[in-house]
Amino acid sequence: MILAVAEHRRDELRDVSLEVLFAGRELADALGTDLHATVVGGDVDAFADELNREGVDAVHTVDHGEEFNHDVSVQALEQLVDDLTPEVVLTPHTVNGLDSAPALASRVDYPLVTDAVALAVEDDTLAVDREMYGSKVETTLELPAERALVTVRPSEWPQAEGVGDAEIQPFDATIDESAVRSTVTGFEEVAGGDVDISEADVLVSVGRGIGEEENLDIIHTLAEALDATVSASRPVVDNGWLPKNRQVGQSGKVVTPDVYIAIGISGAVQHVAGMKGAETIIAINNDPSAPIFDIADYGIVGDLFDVVPALTEQF
């Protein structure tokens, strides 16, 4: 059996849950076995209905608490895994996945591979493809397909569709409250500020390649010439050179402008998650193997300190 673990937040099932189901169904087919799903906490009955997609054989619900709490989740999943003994457990490679999957793996003694971008089975061996060095290198790790916990990178698989005939099975987990040593007291939205980059038609976006804060002047000058809005990848915001509300990516904003000009941005997966929906993507980077060129429509391989002023001159 494959066990796919769903994720939810603030009353909504997260899309990645359906992607994990898709990956799980492929794997279940390759191993000739069943696909079960599970969800811990929240409105589990509603979530179970959503998880009942084509190819899902059962959904195990653990009705305990409203929001994700790793101390609850890991206890519940440990008991469920002990009960079901799945060959492979798949969980989302999300922030909450990072917060729970390693603890679960340790507790049930399943070997762990994180951030899978592809999965294959051959002769009872599970092959997991992952990336290294910011997507510049791809590797394969193999392990026995009889006992594995794999976290699955978001947006690499399609979402499972259709309606299945899964049996919804409430699972009566015993939660030891004295072992719940963390309390989620709330959520905070990152300050919005005066600029909403997700509303912009044209974004001039700057990354690590800019090097120093004072170099940002050429970016602002270009943005003015193009009547565009300035956004940034994570390192620029981490350094405090632009406010958090300008950050594009997984932990920042998702943007879909008409034109996205990525300057000195390598195109790490966390950044791409926030801008791949742009209609036209333009990359300016001195590294020809930078992953940003894989998703760009137009590109210039060159020194941004030469190219950006030259581009500004054109307008």
Added chain:
Amino acid sequence: MQLLVPVTDAATVDDEFEIDGLAVDERYLTYDMNEWDEYAVEAAVQIAEAGDDVEVVTVTVGPERVEETIRQALAKGADRAVRIWDEDLADRQLLDARAKAALVEAVARDVDPDLVLTGVQSGDAGFGATGVTLAERLGYEWAAVVNQLDVDPAGGVAHVHRELEGGVEEVTDLELPAVLTIQTGINEPRYASLRGIRQAQTKPLDVQTPAELGVEEADLDSPLTWTDTREPEAEGEATIFEGDAESAAGDLATVLREKGVGQ
């Protein structure tokens, strides 16, 4: 109060590189302190500066090369360091999260930290699992991807924000002792002072073998086998404008005007 900071170095790859077997040829790799760990070191040093009688101990699994990174951490304010390595570790194809956590655990049992601060992940392999695995092995509470931290040692509590996806932060209180994996941007990592760099040369840096730490071979063995390393196939269909900066910029400007930009 005792703080343990697992630190490592991470490699970046040159623009052009070659793969030799399973690894990127060393000639094309540049090692520096792992970016996430820089923020973890800074977080620890800030706690030490704010409190009395706080010791910051770093622990690293790695070859002699990594001592450059360890000395950086010492120069920035860590008090002492432990590096774990031997021939057997060097010969292993890979150390998985469980193995690394088992090694760090052995040092943690000795240091008995109130708080373990480490990076969310390494910049090269990006497994992102050692910290939480360590917490589980130690029986500590934990929080992954922490981007705001306020420790209350007297109350035995850490108030944290965890950076979730989509500009949302989870606000959580957790009991000490705990392992926190630290996100970039949580603070402004300092540069080492000249005085700090001088002092770092005389701070203790102990090298220990797994055997000396009492870590069994079985804890280091992994069911994972690394079977292939390759350059991803270029998926791009980008039109690349060639030539010098002026002519490439001219071509790009034409495309932008066609799309109504800057009109």
